[in-house]
Amino acid sequence: MNGALEQSKKETQLYDKIEKLIEIARQKTTSTVNLIMLQTYFGIGRYIVEDEQQGMQRADYGTKTLKEISDKLASKFGKGYSERNLRNMRQFFLTYQRRAIWQTPSAKLQGVENKHDVVCHNLSGESLTQDAQSKITNNFTLSWSHYLILMRIENPDERSFYEIEAFNQQWSERQLQRQFNSSLYERLALSRDKEKVLLLAKNGHRVEHPTDLLKNPLTLEFLGLDQCAVYSESDLEAAIISKLQPFLLELGKGFLFESRQKRFTFDEEHFFVDLVFYNRLLQCYVLIDLKTDKLKHQDLGQMQMYVNYYDRYVKLPYEKPTIGILLCKEKKGALVELTLPQDTNIYASEYKLYLPDKQLLQQKLREWIDEYEKREEVRYEWESK
DSSP states (O other), rough: OHHHHHHHHHHHHHHHHHHHHHHHHHHHHHHHHHHHHHHHHHHHHHHHHHHHHTTTTTTTTSSSSHHHHHHHHHHHHHGGOOOHHHHHHHHHHHHHGSSSOOOOOHHTTTOOSSSOOEEEEEETSSSHHHHHHHHTTTOSSSSSSHHHTTTTHHHHHHHHHHHHHHHHHTHHHHHHHHHHTTTHHHHHHHSHHHHHHHHHHHHOOOOOGGGGOSSEEEEGGOOOOOSSOOHHHHOOOOOHHHHHHHHHHHHHHHHEEEEEEEEEEETTTEEEEEEEEETTTTEEEEEEEEEEEEEEHHHHHHHHHHHHHHHHSSSSSOOOOEEEEEEEEOHHHHHHHHHHOOTEEEEEEEEESSOHHHHHHHHHHOOOOOOHHHHHHHHHHHHOO
16 A cells, blocks of 8 residues: 555656756747747838948839838748738837947957847947847846837836846736836836936836835726725725725736734734735734825824834734835825824825826826936035035
């Protein structure tokens, strides 16, 4: 009997090893195929741009239109080479060509280029060796569908942010589109100082301090609540629980859900925290209280008590101080600043039941950066005197 169990165990272990190896091979195959496809599309886009450049200099340009080329390619290779897709490939090259290491004429004179190099040119006439082109295309880590969304984003800093986050968070195309539509970049940027705004484009969204969790505002359009209808805090909580996965995505990185209506007793009186989360990146509890009306100073005092309780009786010695977030329909910044001490771990954040006006947020961000730069200029002039 023991021999049969031992044999079954060995067979299971062997199966698990083989299964894992096949899964890894499939993942690598998919990744390799995707990279080759992106390299091909980038190269096709480059050829189209080069042909257009030459067309500006010769009278017979236009004899080979994209439509004609598309018809020939489609007849041989299938639907993926429509005129629209060819234009997308052209835009793909124009959007990402600046990632490459351009070889200057002086470098060529010094013998950097050799007979094995296949050289292409950017719009200014600088050349790109085959090795350099490989470096740029090997940096493509997402799918073609992702890049179709990304290359429509005009702001290069914003585009870089979404590309980093889509890769790090393994967003699907639908999740990427939703985060862009919800103006995630602008909402994070408006919750930070200028230096951290610049880091968003370089590093993506990093969670290192409690303030890194904040967004201005939190967008909850996926809950399906009518912003004009009357709903209670219980209704809002129930809607969040029913849509917990997108709510976690909107909250941001590192959040784990623990409980709703978490009860604790103090001085023989029961208290209930609406939502309790744990953030594994900050290694701390995050308590969220929901408010469907204007924020009041009593709400801040209550959250302070919740946070104090968790810090003294729940959190472990190695964990960081508890964070409290009041998620409200309308907050007053002055009230929060006046009520709470400056070193507090309690924050108020507004929520919206609809996607924000992206152009309005972009305008606010530009105004905020301009104002910041003016203040810095005044400070520099004052210190220089």
